[in-house]
Amino acid sequence: MSKHYDVVIIGAGVVGGAIARELTRSRVDVCIVEREADVGCGASKANSGIVHAGFDARPGSLMAKLNAEGSGMYPKLCAELDVPFEQNGAMVLGFSDGDRRHLEALLARGEKNGVSGLEILPGERCRELEPNLSDEVEWALYAPGSGIVCPFGMTVALCENAVSNGAEIILGHAVRAVERSEGRWALTVGGVRITADYVVNAAGAGAPKLSVMAGGEPREQILRRGEYCLLDRSREGFVTRTIFQTPNEMGKGVLVTPSVHGNILIGPTAEDTGYDTATTREGQRRALDLARRSVRDLPQRDIINSFSGIRAIVGGDFVIEHMRDGWIDVMGICSPGLSAAPAIGVYAGDMLRGLDKRFSLPRENFDPIRRDIPKTGELPLYGHVVCRCETVTEGEIVAAIHRVIPAVTADGIRRRTRAGAGRCQGGFCLPRILEIIARETGMSLNEVTKSGGASFMVEDRIR
Numbered sequence: 001m002s003k004h005y006d007v008v009i010i011g012a013g014v015v016g017g018a019i020a021r022e023l024t025r026s027r028v029d030v031c032i033v034e035r036e037a038d039v040g041c042g043a044s045k046a047n048s049g050i051v052h053a054g055f056d057a058r059p060g061s062l063m064a065k066l067n068a069e070g071s072g073m074y075p076k077l078c079a080e081l082d083v084p085f086e087q088n089g090a091m092v093l094g095f096s097d098g099d100r101r102h103l104e105a106l107l108a109r110g111e112k113n114g115v116s117g118l119e120i121l122p123g124e125r126c127r128e129l130e131p132n133l134s135d136e137v138e139w140a141l142y143a144p145g146s147g148i149v150c151p152f153g154m155t156v157a158l159c160e161n162a163v164s165n166g167a168e169i170i171l172g173h174a175v176r177a178v179e180r181s182e183g184r185w186a187l188t189v190g191g192v193r194i195t196a197d198y199v200v201n202a203a204g205a206g207a208p209k210l211s212v213m214a215g216g217e218p219r220e221q222i223l224r225r226g227e228y229c230l231l232d233r234s235r236e237g238f239v240t241r242t243i244f245q246t247p248n249e250m251g252k253g254v255l256v257t258p259s260v261h262g263n264i265l266i267g268p269t270a271e272d273t274g275y276d277t278a279t280t281r282e283g284q285r286r287a288l289d290l291a292r293r294s295v296r297d298l299p300q301r302d303i304i305n306s307f308s309g310i311r312a313i314v315g316g317d318f319v320i321e322h323m324r325d326g327w328i329d330v331m332g333i334c335s336p337g338l339s340a341a342p343a344i345g346v347y348a349g350d351m352l353r354g355l356d357k358r359f360s361l362p363r364e365n366f367d368p369i370r371r372d373i374p375k376t377g378e379l380p381l382y383g384h385v386v387c388r389c390e391t392v393t394e395g396e397i398v399a400a401i402h403r404v405i406p407a408v409t410a411d412g413i414r415r416r417t418r419a420g421a422g423r424c425q426g427g428f429c430l431p432r433i434l435e436i437i438a439r440e441t442g443m444s445l446n447e448v449t450k451s452g453g454a455s456f457m458v459e460d461r462i463r
Helices: 014-023 062-080 097-112 123-129 151-164 203-211 282-294 337-355 394-400 409-415 429-441
Strands: 001-010 032-033 090-096 119-122 141-142 148-149 167-172 175-181 184-189 192-201 220-231 241-244 255-258 262-266 305-314 319-324 328-330 386-387
Touching: 001 014, 001 184, 014 032, 014 151, 014 337, 032 151, 032 192, 062 151, 062 262, 062 337, 090 097, 090 123, 090 282, 097 141, 119 123, 119 337, 119 409, 123 151, 123 184, 141 262, 148 151, 151 167, 151 409, 167 255, 175 203, 192 203, 192 241, 192 305, 192 337, 203 394, 220 282, 241 282, 255 282, 282 305, 319 337, 386 429, 394 429
Parallel strands: 001 032, 001 192, 032 167, 090 241, 192 328
Antiparallel strands: 090 141, 119 141, 175 184, 184 192, 220 262, 220 305, 241 255, 255 262, 319 328
16 A cells, blocks of 8 residues: 655755755655665765855846855754854955956846845955965955855755654655656655655756656756865865856856865866766866866875766756646756755745645644754763764764664765764774674674665675
């Protein structure tokens, strides 16, 4: 027998999580469906972590509206969800008179979008604020309202808070079939059939295909790969603001930015490759070469990791629309999607409230507060450091495994606790992490995976 929900959200990225949290404010049954083994495994785990001020989007676009609204929600939202956020400011660098004209255009665009505090600074002032900027920098558009956040931490927090407020979540199962039956949507999820009165399709790169399965028109989608390099925390302070270059037709360009965890992030490149998240020597070289124009003495020897992510682009704006019969498409949420995600949640919620009064009935016991994994606790688990690079204890790892959305993969533990995210990249702590996951879940070591599916990490025990 299939289970019925008032609304099913397909996709547990930052957008799906924001929508789910918003809908649990209402007196409806919410279910989140995610094909991967954990939340935040698509674009939400592999992006720049920037909360954009809002000067880049075209005035009047949905992207501009939701960027401005979403970025304004971050301070309060991050306080509620116990997620690190820092309003560190950003600079968009110019290297010529032509760039200066482009910066002036961005300034005017930002003012139309309601962004306050924007100003164009001369190169000398820029280097006073950021001593490691290149001598080539002649101008910069300064945006003090720009910020940084942990993108996967935000995704986990949104989804956890939604589940704590009554949402159900189905992980590790893709939507295999969609049909309209007896006035409801019927979804085949893995080998199980579930039904819903409403569906929100927030499946990232998979959203256009699902929309067609539900009877929508095909849409052209560009999948743009961006490669990044990550520097060790020993380089904390190399830059304190997010450093952009003047954007071009492929996006906002390669940036150099601090993360909320103290690392320095370089990237992304931009290459239309289809769904290919490989990292390449050429991609890393391109990112570093472009970054050297922004900053001098780039500490390349302190790179501890590289990764890539996919931006799904559908036309020139976000697509958030009621396709038919209570099916809502949320697609093409490329940059500034992370910035806009909280506002996208409200926007989609308002769309459903306009379709059905049930979504306007407040849940009396909705709790907006979520607390992160505690860093201290009872001995001996909190007295045993497992990850030396990031000083993560066994107690934190055990707590992550037993959250409302359990972390049962090595990557899931890494995203929630940073165990394995330091300089040695798990070289010391990974075997112990796998043992703890196996012990706490009852799995054998052979069953523990890196990221779900067939990503097994142990073939057999060493005797």
